[in-house]
Amino acid sequence: MFTPRKFWHPYVSPFDPCKPILVKSYSTPPSLYIQVQPPNLPQFDPHTALCKGTLWPLYYDPYHGPVEGKHPEVER
Structure with missing residues (x-):
């Protein structure tokens, strides 16, 4: 099984003026x-395939952007 979303922890500088x-x-x-x-x-089905951008569920990868909110797999 694959993991479509990858996570990493970037370096956080103690001198960064912005919230990391x-x-x-x-x-x-x-x-x-x-x-x-x-x-x-x-x-x-044809209508769903047009909405999702692919005919096969195996190739479907939903986009989780700022409009949809945080991705459910994000660990804090």
Whole structure:
């Protein structure tokens, strides 16, 4: 199983004038972890596929930006 969201803890300088960001994250696409597309994958219906941007649920990677709020996997 792959982890689509990666986390790291950047260096925090004691002289930084701004409030530090203690945990940063980035997203990796599911296609990085799938070598060859397996046959007979389940598919979204056409309307859902257009909304999600892919026909196959295996390749779907939701975007968690500032509008959607914090990502649920962020550890504090």
